[in-house]
Amino acid sequence: MSGVEKINVKVSAIVPLNELVTRFEFKRTDGALFPTFSGGAHTVVEMIDDGLTRLNPYSLMSDPMDQGTYAISVRRDDEGRGGSLFMHNNVKVGDDMVLSNPVNLFSLDLRAKKHLMIAGGIGITPFMAQIKQLDRAHGNWELHYATRNAALGSYVDELTATHPNDVNVYYDDDKNFIDLENLLDGQQLGTHIYVCGPKGMINWVRGKTAELGWPLEAVHYEEFLAPQPGKPFEVKLSISNKVITVGENESLLEAIEREGVDAPYLCRGGACGQCETAVIGYDGKFIHRDHWLEDDEKASGKKIMPCVSRFEGKTLVLDR
């Protein structure tokens, strides 16, 4: 099987934080210890929704050294393909679920002299774990957290109570925004910046840091793309000699898996590069949505990232 090792768990607690966000806590079914992880890691949650298997990545937000419990916080997305709705509506305390071992695509660079964290909305989750990790090592960090308002500010109270000097909160509704230019200006040499939030925020931080001459190596970001629905399309898998149809609400990767073909993946969000698949032939157009392939690779028609990208047209033949 592709992906990393799986862990069988039971849902041990469900804690609604506000109107949109709920925390889910898990314990291992076999009573053993969870592996420790590094702050910024995610787990892939398996959801069996009415015969459909979804594998969605969520940042682990519990203490990375806590081997008794794993926790994720899920924001309900009424427009999405239903993963977050399934978590919110169908999952109950005591349910059996399957998580993947942690994978980190957003780790701290521990050579940094200082960690400057920028969170937007539910993008706070990886920082919850990173802050716990840094506190243990007496790390030098500072968080700037933008969210809509106090009512939707997940973990604001906890963060400001425990770290009044390092946590800065901005409420959009109060017209209080991060003054990025001033924040970046004058940061000591060796500062690394981390951003997790909506695409616009990530682009804003990447753009400003580039303008101010920050090295790319010091700018870290994480944006999980959820696969988007689209028109159904047909794909020929040449190695397994199968012709499959990708449904409107499933990703190409999910359709390949549904047919019993083992395909590699890690993040399922267009970021890690694991699922890269060679295209043998096509007649139509690609809808590339990943952050992995370079523009020229996307234009070449030779590669596709099946976890988030789709296709429209007559034929598509993949080397899988």
Added chain:
Amino acid sequence: MSKFNFPESIRSRPTYGTLEARAGKSHLFVADAEGAEAIIDLAKTDDSLMAKSHVIYIPKDTGEKYTSQLEKLGINQLYVGPSFAAAQARLQRTLERAHMGLQLYLTGTEGLMGQAQRDAMTAGIPHTAIQTEHRGSIGRRMQCVHCKGITEDVKIDPFVCSHCGLNLFVRDHYSRRLAAFQAVCIDAEDPGNVPPSVELYS
């Protein structure tokens, strides 16, 4: 011409590029000898750059040749010093006080670039974010892996360790942490059987 094209080698061996002006409010240059030529060339490509720059320059055996040319570039802060060791405290203090966005440019000999890079890495600049351009001598800074002594400006292979006297073979294996190539005894198995020295890259 002060440029030399190093042949392809193992991955450990540093490679160098051509300096280009980058975005940023402050720019720090560390150069020795013919490295001045790279700064002079770069200044021609961007007329606002030198006014934002701090240049630490060690002429080595080039005497006054380049110093007077550098003085004409309108460099905000130009320091000319007798050796890297003499300039190092200034470099370290500058890095300590520097902010994100500082651009670092190293040019000249490998030994100079390697040592300045080591200080910059300690200060928190990722080594891949540092620009380098080799100019001038191909002499290398070598560490004897046996006695750990450093011999500067090695231009022949094999050479005699200036500390312990062993006959050493010049390798491309490089240590960023030591800012030196690693040299190994060439006649350990058969003492005295030392091939005649040749100039590097001859």
